[in-house]
Amino acid sequence: xxxxxxxxxxxxxxxxxxxxxxxxxxxxxxxxxxxxxxxxxxxxxxxxxxxxxxxxxxxxxxxxxxxxxxxxxxxxxxxxxxxxxxxxxxxxxxxxxxxxxxxxxxxxxxxxxxxxxxxxxxxxxxxxxxxxxxxxxxxxxxxxxxxxxxxxxxxxxxxxxxxxxxxxxxxxxxxxxxxxxxxxxxxxxxxxxxxxxxxxxxxx
Amino acid sequence: xxxxxxxxxxxxxxxxxxxxxxxxxxxxxxxxxxxxxxxxxxxxxxxxxxxxxxxxxxxxxxxxxxxxxxxxxxxxxxxxxxxxxxxxxxxxxxxxxxxxxxxxxxxxxxxxxxxxxxxxxxxxxxxxxxxxxxxxxxxxxxxxxxxxxxxxxxxxxxxxxxxxxxxxxxxxxxxxxxxxxxxxxxxxxxxxxxxxxxxxxxxxxxxxxxxxxxxxxxxxxxxxxxxxxxxxxxxxxxxxxxxxxxxxxxxxxxxxxxxxxxxxxxxxxxxxxx
Numbered sequence: 478x479x480x481x482x483x484x485x486x487x488x489x490x491x492x493x494x495x496x497x498x499x500x501x502x503x504x505x506x507x508x509x510x511x512x513x514x515x516x517x518x519x520x521x522x523x524x525x526x527x528x529x530x531x532x533x534x535x536x537x538x539x540x541x542x543x544x545x546x547x548x549x550x551x552x553x554x555x556x557x558x559x560x561x562x563x564x565x566x567x568x569x570x571x572x573x574x575x576x577x578x579x580x581x582x583x584x585x586x587x588x589x590x591x592x593x594x595x596x597x598x599x600x601x602x603x604x605x606x607x608x609x610x611x612x613x614x615x616x617x618x619x620x621x622x623x624x625x626x627x628x629x630x631x632x633x634x635x636x637x638x639x640x641x642x643x644x645x646x647x648x649x650x651x652x653x654x655x656x657x658x659x660x661x662x663x664x665x666x667x668x669x670x671x672x673x674x675x676x677x678x679x680x681x
Numbered sequence: 682x683x684x685x686x687x688x689x690x691x692x693x694x695x696x697x698x699x700x701x702x703x704x705x706x707x708x709x710x711x712x713x714x715x716x717x718x719x720x721x722x723x724x725x726x727x728x729x730x731x732x733x734x735x736x737x738x739x740x741x742x743x744x745x746x747x748x749x750x751x752x753x754x755x756x757x758x759x760x761x762x763x764x765x766x767x768x769x770x771x772x773x774x775x776x777x778x779x780x781x782x783x784x785x786x787x788x789x790x791x792x793x794x795x796x797x798x799x800x801x802x803x804x805x806x807x808x809x810x811x812x813x814x815x816x817x818x819x820x821x822x823x824x825x826x827x828x829x830x831x832x833x834x835x836x837x838x839x840x841x842x843x844x845x846x847x848x849x850x851x852x853x854x855x856x857x858x859x860x861x862x863x864x865x866x867x868x869x870x871x872x873x874x875x876x877x878x879x880x881x882x883x884x885x886x887x888x889x890x891x892x893x894x895x896x897x898x899x900x901x902x903x904x905x906x907x908x909x910x911x912x913x914x915x916x917x918x919x920x921x922x923x924x925x926x927x928x929x930x931x932x933x934x935x936x937x938x939x940x941x942x943x944x945x946x947x948x949x950x951x952x953x954x955x
Contacts, residue, residue, distance in 0.1 A: 500714055500717070501712075501714055501715050501717070502711060502712055502714075502715060503711045504714075504761050504762070504851070505844070505847075505848055505851075505852075506814065506817075506843070506844060506847050506848070506851075507844070509814075509818075511818055511821060511822075511840060511843060512840055512843070512844065515836050515837070515840055524836070528825075528836050532822055532825075535818050535822075536818070536822075537936035537940070538936055539814070539815045539818065540930075541935065541936065542806065542810045542811065543810070544802075544806050544810065545758070545802075546719065546722075550935070550936065550937065576940060576941075576944065579936070579937050579940060580937070583937055593717055593718055593719060594718065594719055595718075596716045596717060596718035596725075597718045597719070597720050599716045599718070599725065600716065600718055600720060600721050600724065600725050600754075603725050603728070603754065604751075604754060607728075607747060607750045607751055607754065608747075610742060610746075610747060612729075612732050612736070612750070613725060613728045613729050613732060613750065613754065614729075615712075615729060617716055617725065617729075618712050618715035618716045618725065618726060618729060619715070620716070621715045621716035621717070622712070622715045622716075654948075654951040654952060655948060655951065657947075657951050658944065658947040658948040658950065658951035658952075659944065659947070659948075661947035661950070661951070662940065662943045662944040662946075662947040665922055665926075665943045665947070666940060666943070668919065668922045668923055668926055669926045669929075669936070669939050669940060669943065671893075671896060671897060671900065671923065671926075672923055672926035672927045672929075672930055673926075673930060673936070674815065674819060674889075674893045674896065675890075675893045675894075675897065675927065676927065676930040676931075677811070677815045677889070677893075678812075678815065678816075678886050678887075678889035678890040678892075678893050679890070680886070680890070
């Protein structure tokens, strides 16, 4: 109970606040997996796993760039959901939590697109305010930021609450060979990250 | 001496780009993407950043202030660290427009903004997202692996180094850009050429490539040096995996797709093996 009513909401709130840094506020790279992984891992008592997940996801998402109108996979949601699934109750094996985290990060991308479209109403309010001789209010920007934070916190919470028990029980029913295969794929993830690092710096 | 009739003194402009004003613009520029949308992108954020400056230029408000605000509510999108340059340049041009208002100058402000946003995005995106961020991440990871791993300190050290190193350049650009844009106005692009950012970008990329190459050699070849001939098979497997992943990147597969392919391959291998 303590997990669902105190720890999980608090950690989802922390991850959601740091996720704001990815796009909305500051861009100080606090939302990057290499920072969020060890941080959340430390909070969950799984510092080593958090570092591994954070480092691997950082490399995997190095070339997923937020250029123009492009919305990349949300790496903050991906790393947070992987760690919360792994360290939560019920505990999900990392081999299942990692791809689930990637999927949740991709799913949140759709929500992010919807949130950006909704900000159109804030712009309309700003236009009205200017027409009436007032300044575009900072509260409109604050509303955009708060909506994003609330959406990512809720998404993380609901995602963990729904996916956690499903993945944990599904893992136990999975044939041994499939479990081994998922473990092997997980071991290959850092290599995929290493090739992404090589590819990002390729001579052009 | 009496003032000629054709000279209209509207008001005295007391705004100046001092440290306090630059601070205020800098802090506001941190939220420039707070209400990003598909129609105006950073438009609302830009107008909000520039608003204290505009209120200073037109303290009595009126139609000029309204027009200035509407000018800057239009579509605007650039790399967030480079937005400070456009803010400074817009502040400079608005100051000129407030002193000598003409429709041509007011239109020029909008045109200059549009030309600068794409050019600066073309500099900022490859520099920060494509080169500096990966290099800082690679350096941090190299530090983590190079330092003794008795406990958590190397990781914390690596993360702190990553954040400090990255933000020294990024936030310096965001801060200084406001001053550059204000001092040089439309000519800021010419001044930016003197920084020779393309050469810096090449140096960052070469440094990153060397780091990445060392990482590959360390993970693939070092086991041979340690394990001798017995390590050949694991090295062969690792090398093959690396080449396969490189092929996936060559086909521009995203991380999720590539991981899915790895998983499918692993399931196939698991099913095929007895």
